[in-house]
Amino acid sequence: MSEANVLIETGEGVEVLLVDDESDFADLAATFLERADDQFTVETASSADAGLARIDDRRPDCIVSDYNMPGMNGFEFLEAIRERYPDLPFILFTGKGSEAIASDAISAGVTDYLQKSPGTEQYELLANRIRNAVRTRCEAQRADRQQQLMRLTEFAGDTGGWELDRGSDRILLTAATRRAIGRPDQAEIPLEEAIALFHPDDREDVRQTLSKAFEAGEKLERRWRLQPSDRDERLIDMTITPVVESGGRVTKLRGAGHDITDREERRQELETYETIIEALTDAVYVLDEEGRFTYVNDEFVELVGYDRETILESTPSLIKDADAIERGENHLRRLLSSDGPETIPFEVTLQPREGDPIVCKDLMGVLPYEGDQFRGSVGTLRDVTSAKEREQRLEQQNDLFKKAQDVADVGAWSYDVQTGEAFLTDKAYEIHGLSPDEELNPATSLGFYHPDDRPAIRDAFDRAVETGESYDLELRLIDTADDLRWVRTRGDAELEDGNVVCVRGTLQDITERKRRERALEEQTEELDTLTTELEEQYRYLFEEAPLMAVVTRAEDGRPIIEDCNDLFVDTLDYERSELVGAELERFYTAESQRELLDEGGYERALGGEFVRENRGLVAADGETVETLFRAVPRKNTPEGSRGTLAFYIDISERKRLERERDRLEEFTSIVSHDLRNPLTVAEGYTELAREDCDSDHLARVDDAIDRSQALIDDLLTLAREGKKVTGSEPVELSDVAKRSWETVDTDQATLETDATHVIEADKSRLQQLLENFYRNAVEHGGDEVTVHVGDLDGGFYIADTGSGIPESDRDEIFEAGYSTADHGTGFGLRIVEQIAEAHGWDIRVVDGERCGARFEITGIVTAR
Incomplete structure (x- = not known):
């Protein structure tokens, strides 16, 4: 069975739409893809417009598109797809390949990128890319469904729930509610006892609201003060939902409470720190409920170039086009929806009063409000024109009692104390990475827990068996695939005549929740002074x-x-x-x-x-x-x-660097302009002189001019390569070695490489280093020299089969202007040394194994 087959649970296979203006190539590619995987059904379209029409009629599982096409190109096609289907896999399969195209493709949100190449092997590679893209999307959708189920059962933070039975006037409490009122072991309390937990001034309203919910059968929302003790008072937003039987009678009320004490305190604190807002480097704005600016800080005024009075009389249409405004309104509607996030980050393009458009990251939220009384929105703008940042906030939901246990992703187990027999549901086995036919009981399951957590679960289970004490723990579990998971495990004892006869419990995989909590903690640390603390x-x-x-x-x-x-x-x-x-x-x-x-x-x-x-x-x-x-x-x-x-x-150092930069620019101007121009004139007159007479002296003049031009090129490179590397990335050494070889005139020379290292480097400057090594080897070793690139511990080496470098010359070869070749400039190895130093690497020359020169570069961070 192919990999794609397991992705499509319906057994209908994978539908692929291939868009390419070369019809013959598209038909050939479709044939090879369907031969590569019998689960594929490939249809073709000769343009992006035709592809859009096909998608509107029937959406495929994956799109494969060329880049250069008449009308709408591949990136514009991708943008149109993302507006309609944000998560549809999109693979750019193009004959135009470069680092710039690949980088732009990734920035545009392409799922994958593949350059066309000769031969039929490329179609097997493309088939693998399609399988991976479809599989990733299916897994993401499945994870999203699981996350939604988790949200129905997990009530994070300060949210608590309860259920009031009309017949008994008793209230069943969730664990979070029990913790909030300081009664972690009391699962149920009488109604009047619960009302007494509220502030005396709120108790009558609590009674009347509950009565109204029972009689009218209406969902109600209230804000009350919870006061479980004289020293602890919290402000709670409460949502009350009636449970109606088939006869129309309300028999129960279910409620969900959200502690908003800290939020109210933060709202009041914001006014105290207005000075800090003014000192922020980000632009800050506030819009009222009608979408007009009511506040902007000085950074905002400076960013858009309008005076404050003009801005405060206007709507965002002053600085945004219609499309940007529509997207902003869509985001605001999400914020105002019942399950929307607290803030939304997104990119927006502003048109200032003067100058070019500015791309900003807009972090938007809504002002605190009660009920339907929307008060407006607030946000910060950060100019990301030169370096876009992405930032997402995790969504938080406060939903409660949606038949949680019926749909919860929870495993269950029971243990008979008298017989020692254990029963576990399929989900409990799945969490351990086992199949239901494998042995698993409380004793054997202990070995799955993290060694540091085993004492806690062992003691809790033993107390449950011996004394009937319940437990609720969050622990680390290592499944059969050696994956570390977080689980929530609960145990409750069943007693007969005062003796424990059975212990029952649940096991829930809370890894995703833990990850979300960690992510939320990390994002909280990055929030500016407008948030907590x-x-x-x-x-x-x-x-x-x-x-x-x-x-x-x-x-x-x-x-x-x-x-x-x-x-x-x-x-x-x-x-x-x-x-x-x-x-x-x-x-x-x-x-x-x-x-x-x-x-x-x-x-x-x-x-x-x-x-x-x-x-x-x-x-x-x-x-x-x-x-x-x-x-x-x-x-x-x-x-x-x-x-x-x-x-x-x-800015003292910056001033010094500016002066140095001015001197460098003056130097490069002289070299590139004032020296090149006379050489160009000399070259032209030499050509004219050759028309009048044929002299060996003119050939020497040409050679001198070419050498001067090469000398200028190397001088410019020296001037520009001195700066330190400020940005690096993981680079396949073997791949860069081969690419660099292709850019150098090596005649009959040969490249050998068995390098496997992935190193941290500036890719373009590493390529220049290798090109200079290759030129040096050919200049000094002849047309048939062999160059070898291989791994070292903490670096790599470049060796050749040339004449080698005498030990007496090795201290001089990296000096500017030193060369033993008739036509060398003497700057090639100096440039190599500067590039190495800019990376913080060490370089030395030793005897090669095949009598030639061997250069060793060390001090490199390797990823593999």
Whole structure:
């Protein structure tokens, strides 16, 4: 049975749509694909438009598309598909292959990318790609269904549930509710006892609401204060749902409560930290319920280029086109839906008042509101034009009592204490990675738990057997495939005449929930100061941010340092006691003092203007520290007092680098323009001279010109390759070695490689390093030289069968201008050394095994 067969549970196979404007090629590919897997049914279309029409009529399991097609190309076709079917597998199968195309394909959201090649082997590879894509989609859909089932049974965080029986006036409590009221072992309590757990002022409303739900049969929502003790009061949003029998009578009420205490406290804290919002580097906006801007910070004003008054009188149509507005409204509807997320990240293109469009990441949420009283939305914009970021927030649902146990993905077990017999459901076996015909009981299952968790489950089970004590644990379990899973295991004893006769329990795979919780924790750490623990984050920003921060108060119109972070102290090298309480201008250069006081920079900041200028600070040793300065007025200060919150970014190093960059640009301009132009003129006149006379001297002139041009190329490379590598990726060494060989004129030379390493490197610069090695080998070893590329421990080597390099010359070969070849520039190996140093690698030359030269590059991070 093929791999694709197990993906299609209906047995109907895999339907593939192949779109290519070359009809003959498309028919041939379809034939080979159907021969490669009898589960495939392949239809073809000669254009993207024809493909869209075919998909609207009957959707395939996978799309295979060419890139270069008349009308709509492959990327535009993919975009049209994603708008209609976001998760439909899409493989780009194109004759145009390059790193840029592959990168663009991945950025566009293509499922897979494959370049066409000669021969029929490519169709077997394409068939495998199709199988993998379809399998991945099926597994994702199945995982999504499982996740939905899990959400019906798991009530995370502070959500609790209950069920009230009308006949007995007793309330059944979920575990989360029992924990919330401090009664973890009391599964059921009388109605009046439950009402007494609420604030005295809310109890009558609780009674009336329950009565109304019973009599009217209506779903109700209320907000009450839960007060299980005098020192513990929580604000709860409660949803009450009647359970109606077939005769129309309400016999039970089911409720779900969500603790919103912390959310309300955070909402109030937001007002306290308005100053921090103004200091954020992200643009912040607030829209009212009608979609008009009611607040934007200074970063937003600067981003879009309109004045604040114009923005606050407008809707997003001021800076967005109709498509972007429609997508934003769709996201808002998701936020407002009952099961929507709290925030949604998405990309949006803005059109500022002047200049090119700006691509931003928009993180949008809604303002807190009660019932149907929507108050508006809030969001942050981050310019990601040069480096797009992706960020997703996990959806949280607060659904309760949806016939949970009937649909829960839970295994069950029972153990007869008297006979020692055990029974387990199929799901319990599946969680352990076993089939139902294999032996599994409480004793043997202990070996599946993580060694550190075995004492806990052993003690809990023994107590249940001996004393009847129930348990509810979350533990790690290692199944037969050695996969680590998180499980929730529960056990409850059954007693007769005071003796335990049976222990029954459940086993639930909660691995996905644990992963979601970990992901949520990681995302929570990345939330800005608008989320929880704002005060701690502000302090962390103030003390630990990589910029100098100073809080001032105004005295007689002059700034006095009230507080500063350690970076400000360390940069200026004063004692903190010398800084705090001193006039800020004391630590400014004369020019910066004038800008601060005479030109009114401080007064403008106090007046609410977001000041951003250059400032020169004077350190204790008299040296000047060049900084980029930002200041905003402080908010929530005592009445009658004023001050600012200021940040200083040390740009001294940047200024130095800018000067170095200017010198480098001047050098490259001279080399590439002022030297090339005379050489080009000389080359032209040499050609004219050859028409008048045929002289061996002219050939020497041509050779000198070519050598000069090569020398210029290597000088430019030297100038540009000196920078450190700031971005690297895993690279197949063997693949890059072969590709580099194809770009060098090697005549009859031969490349051998058995390299298997995957190394961390800048791919293009690694390719240039290898090309220079190859040219060096051919220059010094002749047309028939053999070059070998192989692995080393922590690196790789390049060896050739040439004449080798004398030991006396090995200290000089990497020097600029050194060459023993008649036509060499002497810069090739110098460029090699610079590329190695930019990566942080070591390079040396030794004797080769076949008498030639051998270069060893070490200090490399290898992934395989």
